[in-house]
Amino acid sequence: MARKVRSFFKPIPLVVLMALIVAAGLIAASQLSAQWKQRSATGAEAGSQAGSGIGAEAGSGEEEAQAGGESSPSHEAVLTEQPVKGNPDAPVVIVEFAEFYCPFCARYLWETYPKIEEEYIDRGLVRYEFRNLVVHGAVALLAAVAGECAHEQGKFWAFHDRLFESVFPGRNIYKHEQLDLDDLKELARGVGLDLARFSRCLEGFNADYNYCLAGYNRCMEEGEARERCAEGFSSCLGENRMMQKILEDRRELQRLIEELPPEEREQAQRIGTPTFFINGHILVGAQPFAKFKQMIDRELERAKAQGGDE
């Protein structure tokens, strides 16, 4: 009797079947979820591309890129014209490498930076520089470029502050909004930028980006190695005037890392955003204010000691 019951009930095939059903369910759920997310994301993207026809705008973008690339003074300008705050002759210089989609950069801006500003920048003790380090891909790159476009008009900091507020609404760093061209223009309007000029700057970049991306996709479709296509994409986008600024920031980071004292080199191994250089000493991450204070005070002491010697 018992044997008969068992022959009806075969646990192994049953478990296999159940496992297959659960796995299929998970995969289906994953696909649905991704489609649902993509739909909300491409809705925004479609909006951003509507603002810039690839064909029409690419020409003006290229002209701008060439104008930037050929005249060497613009390179000079790229080097010296950082968004800067504070006393130009301050004894301590802080260089921040950050990105608008980096939650810890936002947390730093809201929790730690105000204390640095109050205690050091406003008192003329610190000169503060901002540099881009893009780690979150295309959306973040567009935001970085928007920041530079605002900087061109001398309104970087106001734009910077608003941008962080918009990317992380309600200052919730665990949830970010992806901003498209229209959102960025709206922000630019909000801080009183010359909108036509800002749009030209940002859309020129966007057109170049789309143009280079199309080249990259063609390259991938032709079955080239991914690295090769990526290289082509980088050199194509590198022609863009705004991209050159972003790349210059990257090179500056490299320079600062190379100039680090040997005992601090190790910290540069795991670089990310935000990263700070305080008179050439590295500080990685949105560390507490006390850490900044300790390093800044040390530099101030040093500067004072040196001043006394002379």
Added chain:
Amino acid sequence: MRWAIAGLALLGLGVSAYLAYEHYGSPIICIGQGCAIVDQSVYSEIFGVPMSVLGLLIYVLILGLALGSLKAENPLSSWLHLGVFGLALTGVIFSAYLTYLEFAVIRAFCTWCMVSAVTITVIFILAAVKLEDPTRAGTSS
């Protein structure tokens, strides 16, 4: 053999926990590398539940069942082992799907996700080798 499964489940648990931790934000910095790209993609979550949390869940279950089946005198031992097998099978299929996504769709791959995929595959193989029909196992011993 069952110790090995429990050990591997523990490893998978660690990896998933690390990935979940990264997903919800490592303490202070953002780094744009493979894991971050995969983790930022639309495939990183199923309606708000991160993949790493699913991984965590499956490894916790496997670990629990595997530890339970360690005691040979436990009459439910082979049932528990069958449970491990079923969970691992689901895990292997889903991992294969995720690995496919990484290579073919997202085109970025993440070392720790790979470690997890290999771990679950080994657990599955070990569980399959030792698999026996619990309704028969009881009578044979």
